Amino acid sequence: MNEVPAGALFGALVVLILLSGFFSGSETGLMTLNRYRLRHLARHGHRGARLAQALLRRPDRLIGLILLGNNFVNILASSVATVLALRLLGEAGIAVAAGLLTLVILILAEVAPKTLAALHPERVAFPAAYVYTPLLRLLYPLVWLVNTLANGVLRLLGVDPAAASAEGMSREELRTVLHEAASMFPGARGRMLLGILDLERVTVEDIMIPRTEIVGLDLEDTETPLAERLRAIPYTRIPLYRGSIDEVTGILHVRDAMRLLLDGGEITPEALAALARPPLFIPEHTPLNRQLLQFQGTRERVGLVVDEYGEILGLVSMEDLLEEIVGEFTTDPLGSIPEAHPQEDGSWVVEGGASVRELNRGLGLHLPTDGPKTLNGLVLEHLEQIPEPGTSILIAGYPVEILQTQDNMVKTARIYPRRRRRE
Structure with a gap:
């Protein structure tokens, strides 16, 4: 390298740093792609999505290819930086070059491209798929050798690399997706989808x-x-x-x-x-x-x-x-919540036999539904005795005042829908 001009070495160093950023960013982009959106785009003929999907079917090969390229350009960049440092500053420049190169690679070849890829994975991953597809064919023997050795180590640790990780989306994960994508579903549609998910429980x-x-x-x-x-x-x-x-x-x-x-x-x-x-x-x-x-x-x-x-x-x-x-779609001849009667102070006088789920849905409350099914049962569970009229209790943060009792049950109670802060 002594005969190579310093300008050419500097240019080569810049190219190697850019390539390092490409490998780092494309790895993050490909691994953070939404698999369900990827399948949708591939099904509708998006070529970049199809290539990315094919690469991700064997993530071990893809990662092996990316790491081969990334480590190669990083090591070569380190060698070029060392040669430049010796020419310009002598042996003392080696430490300076190592420090500067570490900082430059960290910022320009790691943090910045990976952050960009995490924020916009499709914009990074799909173009990269056009590069990796022929590159994988070209370097397949070397990638195969590296993966074979790496997979052997994994098998010693009890991991089967050939096992497909086609995990479906759980119900709770799907609920989270629906909540996060609320802007894509109008209120009624979103509630209907969540209602379907809740049928089983x-x-x-x-x-x-x-x-x-x-x-x-x-x-x-x-x-x-x-x-x-x-x-x-x-x-x-x-x-x-x-x-x-x-x-x-x-x-x-x-x-x-x-x-x-x-x-x-x-x-x-x-x-x-x-x-x-x-x-x-x-x-x-x-x-x-x-x-x-x-x-x-x-x-x-x-x-x-x-x-x-x-x-x-x-x-x-x-x-x-x-x-x-x-939700409510029929006309109940007795009213939507016949057991609940609004009061001027914003409270509701509710009959003891009212369904807890209906009260939650109709009045926007959040009373517990994993126990008794009626307001009377909920009050009795909390007090563990038949209350006297005038008794007040706090259920799930809602003040409930007992107005009337009859025989062994609560006949009517007053509920304040707005939660009050506990002192």
């Missing part, structure tokens, strides 16, 4: 109409004519029972009863029982995603939730299930 117990609130038709009740009671029922499908809801005989579609009247028939218990379909019984801990499939398979729209002893706990309908996904 929500059970029929969480959305069912409690046993005490089931609207049905008692065939043994003779005080009011059946036709009048049918006319007053605001639902299209109702359970028929004899004396008690535990003695359910079937599910009646009110439309069938109206058709019977139009055909000149008489509304009698026997006639209604003949029109009713056998009830669908649902185990209490059934996840909503499984129940949705059951509704689809049986073509039923209403089911009765039962416990391990066969006692009826509540009723769940297809509409209730779908509302967990899309």
Whole structure:
């Protein structure tokens, strides 16, 4: 190198530093590419994405190629810098050249290009893929040798380099993606997608109409004519029972009863029982995603939730299930949250039987849903006794004042939706 002009050596040093930056930045860019977006672009014919995807199928070969190039240019740059230092400053310049070269490589060939690649991986990775694809073919024997030795070391450590790391995205990771990409999904669509993800961890117990609130038709009740009671029922499908809801005989579609009247028939218990379909019984801990499939398979729209002893706990309908996904879309004849009554001071007077999930969704609260399903159950769980009227407690940061109790339950309570800071 003594015959090479200093200017040429300096130019070569600059080129080597730039190449080092290219190798460092392209490595970061390729490794930080969004794999799902990469598949999408490759599927739609983006050539750079296809080349990058092919390279990333064997990351060991890609990394071996990049490191070969990066280490080669860094070592060569160090040699050129040493020659320049000896010419210009003598032996004392070696230390100066080492220090300056380290600083320059750190800034221009490591931090800056890697930061750029991390911020804009596609702008760096796709052009680099055009370079690495033919370079890998050219240097394949050397890359293969290096990878074979490196993979041998990995196998000694119990790592199988050939194992494909095609890990799917978990539910929680997908939720995070949806939250971060909220600007791409309007509010309603985002909530629907999150609702679908939550179906598996929500059970029929969480959305069912409690046993005490089931609207049905008692065939043994003779005080009011059946036709009048049918006319007053605001639902299209109702359970028929004899004396008690535990003695359910079937599910009646009110439309069938109206058709019977139009055909000149008489509304009698026997006639209604003949029109009713056998009830669908649902185990209490059934996840909503499984129940949705059951509704689809049986073509039923209403089911009765039962416990391990066969006692009826509540009723769940297809509409209730779908509302967990899309939100309120039906017109509830009793109001969206009939158990909650707004007050002038901003609080809500809520009946004890109100569903915790409905209160959270309708009032924007964040009461715990992993325990009792009603406000009454939530209060009793926190106090571990039947409270007296006037008792105040704090549940999940919300002040709750007991207004009325009846027998062994909370009849009404006042909730302040706005959280108050704890003193």
